[in-house]
Amino acid sequence: MSLSLGAKMAARAAAVEEVLAAHLPPEGGVPVPLTAAMRYAVLGGGKRLRPFLVGAAAEAAGGGGTGGVILQAACAVELIHAYSLVHDDLPCMDASPLRRGKPSVHVAFGEAMALLAGDALLPLAFQVLARAGEGDVVRRAVAELAWAAGWQGLVGGQSRDLLAEGCEVNRAEVEAIQRGKTGAIWVAAARIGGLLGGADEGRLADLTAYARRFGILFQLTDDILDLTGDSSVLGKPAKADAAKNKATFPALLGLDGARRLA
Numbered sequence: 001m002s003l004s005l006g007a008k009m010a011a012r013a014a015a016v017e018e019v020l021a022a023h024l025p026p027e028g029g030v031p032v033p034l035t036a037a038m039r040y041a042v043l044g045g046g047k048r049l050r051p052f053l054v055g056a057a058a059e060a061a062g063g064g065g066t067g068g069v070i071l072q073a074a075c076a077v078e079l080i081h082a083y084s085l086v087h088d089d090l091p092c093m094d095a096s097p098l099r100r101g102k103p104s105v106h107v108a109f110g111e112a113m114a115l116l117a118g119d120a121l122l123p124l125a126f127q128v129l130a131r132a133g134e135g136d137v138v139r140r141a142v143a144e145l146a147w148a149a150g151w152q153g154l155v156g157g158q159s160r161d162l163l164a165e166g167c168e169v170n171r172a173e174v175e176a177i178q179r180g181k182t183g184a185i186w187v188a189a190a191r192i193g194g195l196l197g198g199a200d201e202g203r204l205a206d207l208t209a210y211a212r213r214f215g216i217l218f219q220l221t222d223d224i225l226d227l228t229g230d231s232s233v234l235g236k237p238a239k240a241d242a243a244k245n246k247a248t249f250p251a252l253l254g255l256d257g258a259r260r261l262a
Contacts, residue, residue, distance in 0.1 A: 009047070009048075009049075009052055012048065012051065012052050012055055012074075013047065013048035013051075013052070015071060016048045016051045016071070016074055016075055016078060017043065017048070019071055019072065019075045020042055020043060020075050020078065020079070021039075021043055023075060023079075023124065023128050024038055024039050024042060024043070024124075025038060025039070027039065033109060033110075033113050034113060034116055034117060034120065036109070037105055037108070037109040037113050037114060037116075037117035038117045038120055038121060038124075040105060040108060040109070040117075041082050041083075041085070041086045041105045041114075041117055041118070041121065042078070042079065042082045042121065045099075045100035045101070045102070045235075046078075046081075046082075046100060048074075048078060050074075050077045050078055050081050050185060050186065050189045051074030051075065051077060051078045051189070052074075053186065053189040053190055053193065053211070053214075054070060054073055054074040054077055054189045054190075054192055054193035054196075055070055055071075055074055055193060056193065057189065057190040057191070057192075057193030057194045057197060057199075057207050057211075058070045058193040058194065058196055058197030059197065060193075060194070060197070060199075060203070060207065061193070061194045061195075061197030061198050061199035061203055061204075061207070062197060062198055062199075063196065063197030063198050064197075068132070069132045069133045069138070069196055070193065070196055070197070072128055072129065072131070072132035072133075073129055073132055073141060073192050073193070073196055074189075074193075075128055076125045076126070076128040076129035076132070076145060077125070077145065077185065077188060077189045077192065079121050079122075079124055079125035079128065080121075080122070080125045080145065080148075080149050080154070080185060080188075081185055082121055083118045083119075083121035083122045083125070084118075084149075084154055084158075084185070085099060086104075086105045086106075086114055086115075086117055086118035086121070087114075087115070087118045087158075088158065089104040089105065089106060089114075090106055090111060090114060090115065091106065091111060093158070093162070094240070094244070096236060096237055096240060097237070098231065098235065098236050098237055099235065099236055100235045100236070101232075101235035102235075105117055105118075122149070125145065125149075126142060126145065126146070129141060129142055129145060129192075130142055137195050137196060138196075140195055141192045141195050141196060144188050144191050144192050144195070145188050145192060147184075147188070148184040148185050148187060148188035149184075149185070149188075152180070152184075153180050153184030153185070153188075154180060154181060154184050154185060155180075156180045157176075157177055157178070157179065157180020157181030157182070157183075157184065158180070158181050160173075160176060160177045160180060160181070161177050161181050161246065161247065164177060164246075164247035165244055165245050165246060165247070166245040167247065169247040169252065170252075171252060171253075173247065174247050174248065174249055174252055175216070177247055178215065178216060178219045178249075179212070179215065179216075181219075182215055182218060182219040182222075183211075183212060183215030183216060183219070184215075186211045186212075186214055186215035186218065187208055187211040187212055187215065189211065190207040190208060190210060190211035191204060191207060191208055191211070193207075194207040217262055219249070220249050220258055220261060220262040221262060223241060223248040223249055223250050223258060224250060224255065224258055224259060224262065225238075226238060226239060226240060226241045226242075226248075226250075227239060227241075227242065227250055227255060228255070249261060
């Protein structure tokens with residue numbers, strides 16, 4: 001009997017959690033504050049949606065969604081996501097004291113240790129992915145993740161986001177921010193899964209188009225919830241974007257306009 005989508009997502013999230021725990025430094029690892037901060041940042045929270053997309057894309061390409069290489073790649077994508085959240089929450093960035101319903105890493109461990117924990121998670125992601133297998137497909141997957149995590153993707157989007165605070169922006173500029181800051185990792189998850197699942201170039205293009213749209217939808221939903229949700233439910237401060245005059249779709253289109261676009 002096939003599992004429901006919710007059960008399938010929960011099962012894969014549990015598998016990802018187990019593999020992530022194995023790749024992270026052990027509890028009590030040296031230096032203790034750094035290794036503890038790394039485990040705190042990654043484990044025990046999050047829906048593991050990006051790893052799920054890696055597996056789903058592999059299945060859509062005709063491969064398995066839970067094989068060893070696919071699972072390792074899914075964990076690599078999640079490590080990039082975790083690192084980005086640690087740095088995103090820092091006082092010099094979005095200054096968020098809460099993440100996933102608990103104090104942000106810099107609140108729990110101090111700003112310097114949070115910065116170093118994020119720095120350590122970033123190369124660990126590439127180590128995990130590079131060791132997942134051999135051959136051109138894995139090398140392409142590594143290149144995809146590097147592009148998405150770098151200045152053309154996540155880091156570039158974050159810089160655009162910071163520079164746009166309090167400024168008048170148009171829809172193209174908001175979309176450019178979201179394509180980098182949020183969307184690039186969704187696209188990488190889909191493309192990496194597709195590549196490892198054996199996708200041809202046509203199917204890879206389809207997966208890319210899907211992930212780009214999904215990334216915009218995901219950010220739209222997040223921005224709407226930031227305005228309408230409750231911190232205790234969201235697991236992070238509500239109405240934080242408006243307080244910082246962030247360039248978001250609701251700020252540009254209004255709440256109703258953002259809902260229509262979603």
